[in-house]
Amino acid sequence: MKKKSVSPSHLKYLRNQRRNKGVVVTCQLLLVVLFLGLWQLLADKGVIDSFITSSPAKVWTTFAQLAKGDLWRHVGVTLMETVVGFLLSFVIGTVVAILLWFSQTVRRVLEPYLIVLNALPKIALGPLIIVWIGAGKEAIITMAVLISVIITIINTLTGFISVPEDKLLLMKTLGANKWQTLWKLVFPSSMPTITACLKINVGMSWVGSIMGEYLVSKAGLGYLIVYGGQVFNLSLVMCSTVILCALAGLMYLAVAIVERVVTKAMGL
């Protein structure tokens, strides 16, 4: 929509912005290289004990070995648990938030329970979950859901309720019923809150699934980390942690892309 003619001063501004971005990215990469280099150097010189701290080279060797073996199975298991947990907590959280939005009475009845449940450290429920659900991947997914679902409900509901009074009045004057108000006004205007909440949930569901794996698992990255710790194979621990970082980053990116596509489609 904007005109394409650009003034010299604006060109200069754009160039500066680009240069700035270049500097930031270079520094970010440099930081990684520096960190890895120092780590390797200190390990090689024997300043730090690479049995305890491992070293980039050892981590890499471990990774190469694992990649030939069943690394991908472990990655697949954890990824599945995390993504399923993430999606379930989104769906359950949103549905409950909608129900609570519909009825102010139910909302007021349940409010203290939500607050207490939110404050409860979910790991405390671990033993109960294992007894009730069994020591399988279902228990891990339950953990991932539990850890993020309450805060999803609370955040989404807050978004729903903070829709401006004037906009609600508009829907009323147009004769909208509650469902129409929800779909045409409340849901779209809460999109920013919902996507912000989703981004936080990415991290939460990884916490849930890894924590669940610590408790019960026979496979997965969390299992590898615990196993590595027990047999003092710290290269395995480091390697799994690095993979975890990469996966969590990628998942965040995926959510951010979905957010951008959705907001663009909505014209925001």
Next chain:
Amino acid sequence: MKSMLSLSDVSYVYHTKRGETHALDHVSFDVAEGEFYGIVGPSGSGKTTLLSVLAGVLKPTSGKVSVDGKEGTLGAVGYMLQRDQLLEWRTIRKNVLLGLEINRSLTPDNLAYADNLLKKYGLHEFSSSYPHELSGGMRQRAALIRTLVLRPKVVLLDEPFSALDFQTRLSVGDDVHRIIKAEGLTAVLVTHDISEAIALCDKVAVLTPRPATVKSVFDIDIAENHDTLARRDDPEFAKIFKRIWKELEVHEEEIGESLSPQIPTQSTS
């Protein structure tokens, strides 16, 4: 002339935890078909409450509201709220169609009517633009068209121009006035701005402080069909302004708070 909108003895009481507030006290008036009816009153007197009752959003505690002889108003009146209240994630056309979507009346006939209104009032090329791409004036026009596509008999306006800067306010006021007159609609305009009421309206009712009743009604005898900017230059304008100002001032003394003075301004230089 035939009466289009009629209120008889309408009262409204708000109930809250802190107690009850009598907002409207036996308000009665009639608006004739095609008339542009203004309502001015001290702040907090109950103007918005009055329009909400007229719109059918609030049920009067007692009294009767009827449109075109039939009791009840929901559906027969269109309500233009303060600020345009366009939904940012909808295109202008989708915003305009919101009411029809809600009524499930997106018939080809109604769609054609909506597009026709957009074309007639110069918004057609912005049909697929989003509200933030439009000027304040154009947004207000889109909000008016959103009201008009529902083919109301009466249009209610609650300080619809108060968010605009003075210059825009004059031209948008004129714009809205012209469109409503062109469509042959009856309108009720609530405003703080006495000069706006005089420039736009055929009659102006002055409300008392809360609980509001109609204190007096002024006939605005400035040549019809004048554009509202020219009306502001009419010698009659300043006279009526003074009379309404006095009428309101009496209340101000009674409740001891000040209404921001709106001095009539020469609009053409």
